[in-house]
Amino acid sequence: MMLNVPSHIVPARGRGRLRSKTVAFLAVTVLSFTSVTAPAQAIEIFGFKFFEKDGDETPVVNxxxxxxxxxxxxxxxxxxxxxxxxxxxxxxxxxxxxxxxxxxxxxxxxxxxxxxxxxxxxxxxxxxxxxxxxxxxxxxxxxxxxxxxxxxxxxxxxxxPGPQFRFGEIVMRREDGSELDPAAYGLEPGAVAYSTNVLNAEEKVVAAMRELGRPLARVEDRNIVADHDSDTLDVTIVVNAGPVAPFGPTAVEGTEDVDRDFVAYMTGIDPGETYDPRELEAAEKRLKALEVFNAVTVRGADNLDANGAVPVEVNVSERKFRYIGLGATYSSTDGGGLEGYWGHRNLFGRAEKLRIEGSVSGIGSTSEYDDLTYHGALLFEKPGVIGPASTFTSRLSVDQENPDAYRSFSVTGAVGLKYKLTEKQTLSGGVELEYARITDSLVTDQETLTASVPLEWVYDGRDDELDPTSGFRLLAHIEPAYEFNQGNSFVIARGEASAYRALDDAKRFVVAGRVAGGSIVGADLTDIPATRRFYSGGGGSVRGYAYQGIGPKDENGDPIGGLSYMEANAEVRIGVTDKIGIVPFIDVGAVSTGTALEGAEFQAGAGIGLRYKTPFGPLRIDFAIPLNPGPNDPDYGIYAGIGQAF
Incomplete structure (x- = not known):
């Protein structure tokens, strides 16, 4: 064949237990269900398959x-x-x-x-x-x-194979005869005539016309002539731009329990607005972000309606709204832990989210109730309160924490509004009120009542949240606060930046970096509740050190926190196979009692990690040692989790 072209009173916080020379954490098991009746799906972890049905493979006949x-x-x-x-x-x-x-x-x-x-x-x-x-x-x-x-x-x-042809004469024009620049769409005379370049050029020119409000733009004619004597390819492409048209009404299909009018409203597409395919893409992403649909498609109709407008067609498939999760953890230093949650993604029919969660840790490591760490929370979200890009958030939580730096019992209530400025930028703000009873090395059972107004801006340009290989993420947070019992006002400011770059086309070598820092101004260290000071060290910041292990300490060696901090992390993520990777890394951090890192001592940790890719993100295990440890720092640390370290 030949081819042709076609909280009770306790003493001030001190060292109540021996510090282990090893910091280790192991996640034992986490089970999550979208519905108690949902069928189990087969998953594979480290080569072992779970929930696999018998007879998944069909034998080959003859x-x-x-x-x-x-x-x-x-x-x-x-x-x-x-x-x-x-x-x-x-x-x-x-x-x-x-x-x-x-x-x-x-x-x-x-x-x-x-x-x-x-x-x-x-x-x-x-x-x-x-x-x-x-x-x-x-x-x-x-x-x-x-x-x-x-x-x-x-x-x-x-x-x-024969020789590679090169482009000869290239003509691109609209149906009305006006010429288009082929180079603007990736076609240039003399370049290797890859057939994909022709197809890509057609897609680009049609997309460009549609972005100008012409929904019916299409390639009207294509003429390709291969000259076998000169090994050249002449290309003529004629584009029918079609008329400029507005969006018409939005029709929604596939809803059962989610309010149909709400779905149309959340597209954010107003009838009469000039057609733009980017608006359709944004609407589809916005509907997917509601987390109530298994599948979403948003498209313009193939033909204009009687008014010369493009009707918007939305097709959705609802998912199960209720979910439940159970989990268990074990730490060599902190004992066992249990956690659980229940949630509903469509409480009142308009994608309202309700989640009830709770956890307890320190089981087995202490016989005292006040030494346990526990958390309980009720969270509620309602999207679309002020336009489709907005989400109302609220939280009521009860927490008891017992790290080395302090012991605290707190009750917190918060309400806020999150607004999607663009596809990559989010602005959020709210009001938070926290009652806390805190014991640290300076005070015993200090009661605080703190009101704050947290404001946060995030730019997220990463290609993947759990395993990014390109892009960057920026965060800026400022939180004015007032503590009523002591009459102290202060402002917490912090920022973070992370960047990712693949060194090869296969993205097997990825360089990742992160820098974070913050400062608290307006009050002395002793006037800031211990729970709101800065700490560093541990799996989420500087590996190789204990949680909150970096920074100023009291006479017993316990952390006291600081008014400023800075952290930096660097990793090289190396894909050994399609699923297994190794990650050498180095982390640096410092905490100071001053507002600008005055007298801070930077401490560094380095190590290597193992990654195993799963459908829900890479499983992470990191081993690190402190490079300039203090007298009470561990010899090494082991950390585990899901997703990359940053």
């Missing part, structure tokens, strides 16, 4: 083995060989039998077409592809030819 050989003549380009072999389904699945002779012949015919396409993609329009099975040309084989006697059947692909 299996036939075969071998594949590629003979690429007159061309030693290894990249071309890789492209051709990758295009062959028979080559990719050579170790798996096909369903008889009919299956082999059918797949060989399909491979022929794929190989022709691969040559076109590489700009080769005069190539020759021949296929033979058991020495017989493919085109001479009837569909019912019996190849079983030749098992394993030798399959030979003979390819004469």
């Amino acid at each position: 299996p036939l083995d075969y071998t594949v050989t590629f003979d690429i003549q007159g061309n030693g380009d290894p990249d071309l060989r890789e492209k051709l072999e990758s295009a062959s389904a028979l080559k990719r699945s050579e170790e798996e039998p096909v369903p008889g002779s009919v299956g082999l012949i059918s797949r060989a015919r399909s491979d022929f077409e794929q190989l022709v396409g691969a040559l076109y993609e590489d700009g080769r329009f005069s190539g020759l592809v021949k296929v033979s099975l058991a020495g017989r040309p493919l085109e001479t084989l009837a569909p019912d030819t019996d190849l079983k006697p030749y098992e394993p059947v030798p399959v030979m692909f003979t390819v004469e």
Whole structure:
């Protein structure tokens, strides 16, 4: 075949237990269910499969083995060989039998077409592809030819690639005759004539027309002529721009329990607004972010309505709204822990979220109730309160914490508003009121009542939240606060920046960095509640050190926190296989009792981590040692979690 072109009273906080020389954490198990009746799905972790149903694989009927050989003549380009072999389904699945002779012949015919396409993609329009099975040309084989006697059947692909063509004359114009610049769409005379460049140019010009409010833009005509004497490809593309049109009404299909009018409102598309495909994309992402749908598509109709407008068509598939989760943890220093939560994603029919959660840790490490750490919270969110880009948030929580720095019992209530400024920028603000009873090395059972107004701006340009390989993320947080019992006012300010860059096209080598810092102004250290001071050290900041282990300490060696801090982290994320990676890293941090890191001593930790990719993010285990430890710092630290460290 030849191819052609077509809280009680306790003493002041001190060292109540021996500090272990090892900081370790191990997540034992976490189970999460979208519904108590939802079927379990198979997952694989470190090569072990869980919840796998028997009989998932369908046996091949009348299996036939075969071998594949590629003979690429007159061309030693290894990249071309890789492209051709990758295009062959028979080559990719050579170790798996096909369903008889009919299956082999059918797949060989399909491979022929794929190989022709691969040559076109590489700009080769005069190539020759021949296929033979058991020495017989493919085109001479009837569909019912019996190849079983030749098992394993030798399959030979003979390819004469021919030269790479280059673009000759390129013309792009609108149907009305106005010329377009081909270079603006990736087509230039003299460049290698990859067929994909032509298709990409057509997509780009149609997209550009549609972004100008022309929803019916399309390629009206395409004329491609291959000159085999000069090895050039002449291209003429004619574009029908179509009329400028506004959006029409929005129709929603697929809703059952979610309010249909609410879905239309949350698209944010107003009838009469000039058509823009980017608005459709933004609407689709906004609906997906509601977390009440399994699938969402938002598109403009193929034709204009009687008013010359583009109707908006929304199709959704609802997911289960209730979910429940249970978990257990174990720490070599802090004992065992339990956690659980229940939630509803569509409480009143307009994607309102309610979540009730609770956790307790320190089980087994102490017999005193006041030494336990626990958390309980009621969280509620309502989207679309002030336009589709807004979300009302509220929280009521009860917490008891017992780290080395302090012991605290607190009750917190907060309300706020989150607003999506753009696809990547979010602004949030609110009011928070916290009652706390705190014991640290300076005070015993100090009661505080603190009101604050937290404001936060986030820019997130990462390509993936759990495992980013490119982009960056910025955070700026400022929180004016007033503590009523002592009459102290202060402002907490902090910022964070992280960046990611892949060093290769396969994204197996990714450099990641993070810098964070903050300062508290307006009051002395002793006037700031211990729970609101800055601390550093541990798995979320500087690995190799205990939680809150970096910074100023009291005479007993317990952290007292600071008014300013700074942290920096650097990692090289190396993909060893598609699922397994190793991550060498170094972390640095410091905490100061001054507002500008006065007298701060930077401490560093370094180590290596193991990553295993799963559908819900990479599993992370990090081992780190402190590089300049203090007298009470651990010898090493082990940390585990889901997602990258930052």
